[in-house]
Amino acid sequence: MHRSLSLLLTSLALVMTGCEKKSPPAPATPVTGGSAGAQATPPAASGALVVGVLGSLTGGEATYGISARNGIELAIQEANTAGGVKGRKLETRVYDSQGKPEEAAQAATRLITQDKVALILGDTGSSASLAVAEKAQAAGVPMITPSGTNPAVTQKGDSIFRVCFIDPFQGSVMAKFAREHLKFDTIAVLRDNKSAYSIGLADTFVGRFSELGGKIVADESYAKGDTDFRAQLTAIKKAKPQAIYIPGYYSDVGIIARQVRELGVTVPLLGGDGWGSDKLFELGGSAVEGSYFSNHYSPDNPDARTQKFIADYKAAYGSVPDAIAALGYDAARVAVEAMKRAQDTSGAALREAIASTKDFPGVTGTLSLDANRNPVKPAVILKVGDGKTEFVTTVAP
Structure with a gap:
C-alpha cells in the first residue's frame, strides 16, 4: 500500500481496515492531483x-x-x-x-x-x-x-x-436453480434500485424464472443506505412466496434477513455473489442460514x-x-x-x-x-450454513 501526502484526497487507500490480518509491505510513493481532462501518456520504457x-x-x-x-x-x-x-x-x-x-x-x-x-x-x-x-x-x-x-x-x-x-448469466443460473433444483413455483424479489448490480441481477432473474414457468408474486425495492425494510417485507409476506430473491450486497442482506425473520417469514433467501463475505454471517446471524447464492468459486474445490x-x-x-x-x-x-x-x-x-x-x-x-x-x-451455487457456506453444485455456461 502506498502512503500519501497529508493534503491528498481522502479517496486514496491510506490504511488497512480492521478485518485484515496481514499485508505485505510496499514502497511508499507520493501522489499528486491531476487534471480530469488530461489524456494518458505511455508508461516509461524502463523502471517499474x-x-x-x-x-x-x-x-x-x-x-x-x-x-x-x-x-x-x-x-x-x-x-x-x-x-x-x-x-x-x-x-x-x-x-x-x-x-x-x-x-x-x-x-x-x-x-x-x-x-x-x-x-x-x-x-x-x-x-x-x-x-x-x-x-x-x-x-x-x-x-x-x-x-x-x-x-x-x-x-x-x-x-x-x-x-x-456477468449478471445475466448469474441471474439466469439462480432462476434455473430455484425452479428446477429447489422446485419453487412462486418467488418475491427485493432489489436495490440505486445499484446497477442489483437491478441487473433482478431483471434477469425475473425474466428467466418466468420463462421457466415460475411466477414473481412481488417485486419490491429499496435504496442503498436504507436500514428499515419492514414495509417492503410486509408486502412480500402478504404475497406468500416460496423464496425471496435479494440480489444485493452483504451489508444490506444481513439486515434484511434479520427483519425477514422478525416478521415470521421462514422461506429461503436467494442471492448473488454480492453475498460473498464473512461479514454476511456477522450481520445476518442465523437469519441467513438455509439460504442460497451464486458465486465465482468455492474454497472446497479440490483443484x-x-x-x-x-x-x-x-x-x-x-x-x-x-x-x-x-x-x-x-x-x-x-x-x-x-x-x-x-x-x-x-x-x-x-x-x-x-x-x-x-x-x-x-x-x-x-x-x-x-x-x-x-x-x-462456470458459476457455483453455495448454501449458507452455520457461519460457513456449503458447495451445492456447479453450473457451466
Missing part, C-alpha cells in the same frame, strides 16, 4: 511497470475492495518473484474508491494522468466500475474489473475487460491450483480468501500474462494481448474472453 488498483477499501462494501486488493497484491508479488515482466518489476498504486462512482472516477484520472499506469485493475462494484471504464476507455488504458458484473461495464469500449461472469492459492493467501493474510480475493488474483494474473505476451506495454498492445486470453487456468475456473471481453466460465 505501474499497475493501478481501485476498490472500496472503506465504507459499506470495504470487504470487497480489501479482498480484491489482497488477491491482486499476492499475484503481483508472485510475478515479481518470478522475474517480473520483460525484465521489469511490477509496482501497484492502490486507491480507495469508497464504493462511490465519483470517487472511483477521480481516482482513475489520477492513475492515468499522474501515475502513468500501464493498466487498471478495478473497481470492485459495478457502479464504480462503470465510472472507471469511462475514464480508462477515453485514455486508451486497459482496465480489468475483478468483480463488476453489470453487462454495461465492458460495453464502455474495447479497452474494458472483466474476469467475473490443485485453487488449493495452492488458498494456502498462499492464508500465509500472507491469515484468512481463507473469499471469491472477490480469488477474482482479484485472477484479474492480476490475466494482466501479467498479457503483459508478457504483448509486443510492448502501450495501451494498444496490452489491450490486444488481454483480448486474446484463452483457456486461462484461473482459481475461479478456466476462462476465455469472448468477443465482448467477458469471460466464458
